[in-house]
Amino acid sequence: MQADREQELDQLFASYRDAIPELEPSPEFLANVWRRIEENRGFVWTTMLQRWAPRVAAVSALATVLLTASVWIPQQQRAREEAALDRGYIEALTVGSLDEHDSALWIMAGDRLATRR
């Protein structure tokens, strides 16, 4: 029963094969293929751009971050160095003024002792 049905189906497919007439391509077949190829050229570029657009955007974003970092990090380092230099100068001034202040105190104390004697 099953085998008969299988056979019937095979026969049906064989008849279908023979029932399909052989088609002749139209004389404009090749010309139409080229027309469609030309029409698709712009579309292919658009499709490629669409496909690559997210990647290009991601690469651009990464490049922006890297460029910003490459400008910002040296600037920050320079600012830190300058601040350190400024601090050093102020500290040097402070120490210098303290020394002068101390010596002035010593001188004043010496004068006072001398007058008491």
Added chain:
Amino acid sequence: MLVEPEVVAKAQTGDVSAFNAIVGAYRKRILGTIYRLIGRGEDVEDVAQDVFVRLYYSLDQLRSIEVFEPWLYRLTSNAAYDYLRRRKRSGGVRMADLSEEQVIAADAAESGRRTADEQDAAETREFVETLFREVSEEDRILLTLKEVQGLSLKELSQVYGVNENALKVRLFRARKRALRAYDKLKKRKAL
């Protein structure tokens, strides 16, 4: 192969005359395959042109010229599949959708212009077309390539890019579904 491997290699480099030679050599075969795959004569040429457009834009992706023909079959199957899906979505008018009176009228108009052999062939085409509408597009294409077009399992495995055992399973299932549809149609016809 219907063309020398050198012709395919030249077409891959963008040689227009080599590409034209491929179209000239394969167009009749492609037209026949598409007719069997989609079952609608008036759209065959349009789908066949689509196959060659796809071929033009993807020739550079062909790694080995030895698999050119299975690869062309794959492009053909893909174009037919896309067409069948489009047709299903757009819900084009089919004989199965017409009322009984409309079918009889259409048949009568057609049969007046046909010989007895042509009439038999038209009935077979209509029956198989109705049968294929009962199965999926995937089953339809696989069954057509194997049972109608006569591709071997080895050729099919190159077209589908899967091993022969996996194909056997797919074919078995597709045939089972086709048999179920066949029984259903026979019952409907007997009524």
